[in-house]
Amino acid sequence: EALEIAERAKKLEKETSGHRDSGALGLKIIAAIAIGMSIFHLYTGAFGLLIALRQRAIHLLFAIIICLLKFSANKNQGADKEPWVPYVLLGIGFWTALFLYLQSIGVLTNVIAIGSFIVIFGLLFYARMLTRKKRIKTGKSYETVPMWYDYVFMAFAVIGCSYIAIYVDKIMERAGIVMLFDQIVGFFLILTVLEATRRSIGHTLMIIGVLMLIYSRFGFLFPGVFWHPGFQVSMIIRHFILTDSGLWSTPLGVSSTFISMFLLFGAALHASGLAEILLKIARGIFGTMVGGPAKMAVVASSLFSMISGSSTSNVATTGIVTIPLMKKTGIPAHLAGATEAAASMGGQITPPVMGAVAFIMAEFLGVSYVVVMAAAALPAALYYSAVYSMIHFESHRIGAIGLKRSEIPPWKKDALYGSYLFLPVIVLVYMLIDGYTPMRAGFTSFILAIALSMIKKDTRLDFKKFGNVLASAAQTLTVVAIPSAVAGFVVGTATLTGLAPRVSAALAILAKDSLLLTLIITQVMCLILGMGVPTVANYILMTILTVPIMLRAGVEPMAAHLFAFHFGIMSELTPPVAITSYTASAIAGAKFWPTAFAAVRLAAVAYIVPYLFVFNTNLLLGQ
Numbered sequence: 170e171a172l173e174i175a176e177r178a179k180k181l182e183k184e185t186s187g188h189r190d191s192g193a194l195g196l197k198i199i200a201a202i203a204i205g206m207s208i209f210h211l212y213t214g215a216f217g218l219l220i221a222l223r224q225r226a227i228h229l230l231f232a233i234i235i236c237l238l239k240f241s242a243n244k245n246q247g248a249d250k251e252p253w254v255p256y257v258l259l260g261i262g263f264w265t266a267l268f269l270y271l272q273s274i275g276v277l278t279n280v281i282a283i284g285s286f287i288v289i290f291g292l293l294f295y296a297r298m299l300t301r302k303k304r305i306k307t308g309k310s311y312e313t314v315p316m317w318y319d320y321v322f323m324a325f326a327v328i329g330c331s332y333i334a335i336y337v338d339k340i341m342e343r344a345g346i347v348m349l350f351d352q353i354v355g356f357f358l359i360l361t362v363l364e365a366t367r368r369s370i371g372h373t374l375m376i377i378g379v380l381m382l383i384y385s386r387f388g389f390l391f392p393g394v395f396w397h398p399g400f401q402v403s404m405i406i407r408h409f410i411l412t413d414s415g416l417w418s419t420p421l422g423v424s425s426t427f428i429s430m431f432l433l434f435g436a437a438l439h440a441s442g443l444a445e446i447l448l449k450i451a452r453g454i455f456g457t458m459v460g461g462p463a464k465m466a467v468v469a470s471s472l473f474s475m476i477s478g479s480s481t482s483n484v485a486t487t488g489i490v491t492i493p494l495m496k497k498t499g500i501p502a503h504l505a506g507a508t509e510a511a512a513s514m515g516g517q518i519t520p521p522v523m524g525a526v527a528f529i530m531a532e533f534l535g536v537s538y539v540v541v542m543a544a545a546a547l548p549a550a551l552y553y554s555a556v557y558s559m560i561h562f563e564s565h566r567i568g569a570i571g572l573k574r575s576e577i578p579p580w581k582k583d584a585l586y587g588s589y590l591f592l593p594v595i596v597l598v599y600m601l602i603d604g605y606t607p608m609r610a611g612f613t614s615f616i617l618a619i620a621l622s623m624i625k626k627d628t629r630l631d632f633k634k635f636g637n638v639l640a641s642a643a644q645t646l647t648v649v650a651i652p653s654a655v656a657g658f659v660v661g662t663a664t665l666t667g668l669a670p671r672v673s674a675a676l677a678i679l680a681k682d683s684l685l686l687t688l689i690i691t692q693v694m695c696l697i698l699g700m701g702v703p704t705v706a707n708y709i710l711m712t713i714l715t716v717p718i719m720l721r722a723g724v725e726p727m728a729a730h731l732f733a734f735h736f737g738i739m740s741e742l743t744p745p746v747a748i749t750s751y752t753a754s755a756i757a758g759a760k761f762w763p764t765a766f767a768a769v770r771l772a773a774v775a776y777i778v779p780y781l782f783v784f785n786t787n788l789l790l791g792q
Contacts, residue, residue, distance in 0.1 A: 415661025460564025699740025
């Protein structure tokens with residue numbers, strides 16, 4: 170059954186990830202670019218960061234190229250499915266560029282504008298027909314090579330990001346003067362980010378980015394408190410592309426520094442064999458108890474979260490081991506999947522990684538990363554304690570047994586001899602507490618983890634394995650960098666138009682000065698916006714839209730940020746989307762809805778704890 174579940178997990182990943190079915194050469198090219206990205210971040214981690222815009226532009230360029238090569242244009246929906254979005258984005262881009270050029274030389278007329286619009290979109294419509302016919306002719310359900318427009322978008326990314334990285338000093342010296350080239354290059358770069366977002370994350374976040382741009386340009390069409398006079402394209406490009414207030418703002422800045430280093434650290438720990446040691450320890454201690462494999466899932470996921478910080482990664486890593494064991498001891502398939510989903514979800518609220526949000530939260534709050542870790546520790550401990558208790562009583566109720574001692578391989582010796590693998594985590598925490606920057610602490614711990622992996626022959630890294638570590642970390646970083654870039658659109662719109670106080674004013678009217686009603690509205694918004702929006706982007710949206718009204722209602726800043734963060738995470742477990750439950754149900758071979766509802770029931774405390782620490786900040790250590 171374990172082999173069957175592993176195969177099911179592999180099939181699920183292929184069907185839902187949207188990854189191209191690239192051949193050996195394609196995979197090598199992606200891996201080479203990803204290794205280059207990791208080397209860049211290791212270099213800046215060791216020798217110091219570049220100028221902010223240069224660091225972030227290079228980071229984003231790597232992420233976009235990897236995304237466009239790795240993710241298929243039609244999301245693997247079939248040979249006859251040719252997406253409309255790339256053509257629409259290219260049409261808008263080419264027409265806008267032509268419009269701006271003709272306007273700059275004074276020859277633009279309504280007839281030319283309309284005629285050029287018809288010609289450009291007509292040609293692209295014809296190109297789409299030809300491309301779709303070619304797809305159908307090949308008869309392949311999965312894309313195997315990039316499409317022609319992938320190279321166009323990659324060219325836009327190379328030109329736009331390279332322009333910022335190379336000429337950032339001259340752009341700063343211009344002090345806000347926007348050239349025609351700036352507008353065209355910047356606009357194409359924005360469109361490329363939107364397409365990369367659609368590929369790697371989904372339509373929801375892309376639509377949010379589009380709405381932010383529309384609101385910035387056409388604010389005069391919005392009613393009431395949301396009205397503003399609107400800004401010209403040149404002003405939007407200046408704010409979004411030529412400063413660090415939009416695309417290159419805090420989210421992408423954190424992604425290009427702290428998050429990149431910690432993902433490299435996590436990949437190094439995984440390669441060192443620490444994940445296997447954690448599973449052995451959890452299985453050895455809890456395996457023979459009532460519902461042992463389920464309890465093992467909780468403990469293993471809580472420990473694994475220290476090096477992962479991703480709920481789906483937790484499910485994929487620990488689930489293929491724990492789910493078959495749970496089913497073997499009498500736990501129904503849907504409950505086995507729910508247990509793994511609930512246990513894995515806690516990884517994103519557990520220090521030190523916290524789904525990469527802790528770094529951004531520290532930046533927004535203006536406090537050290539250690540302060541955020543300390544504040545988040547007790548709520549995370551309460552969550553895992555409650556989930557463990559729920560599983561304990563549920564196991565007794567259904568009569569789930571534990572594993573036999575003969576079914577548990579010897580683990581104490583392995584745990585003892587592998588205890589040195591915990592040293593990088595200890596060093597990381599010590600350096601953070603001692604005042605070192607997260608970049609320095611992460612880089613030092615990464616080097617230590619790589620060095621310790623060399624001790625044993627079975628974990629020793631040769632050049633190929635080390636390359637796999639670097640490639641894996643960078644490809645994971647890509648799906649953090651892209652949503653971080655789009656989250657910059659939200660930040661840019663908020664600072665350009667004053668969106669945050671406008672939303673706060675509207676919500677204040679709705680909440681009628683009631684703190685409890687304010688919290689409920691925030692919870693609902695977090696759960697709704699979190700459906701299909703990654704953790705980082707969801708948290709930033711909530712920080713801009715709902716945290717200000719909580720602060721106005723008297724909530725402590727740390728409590729307000731953690732409240733929004735916790736409920737943003739819970740959207741991964743809350744139906745109808747519930748991506749973590751979906752992944753766990755597929756691995757368990759169970760139906761989605763029973764799994765999702767069981768996961769919500771097991772994780773019920775997660776809907777309560779945020780209210781507790783808002784009304785009693787003593788639960789947030791150090792506050």
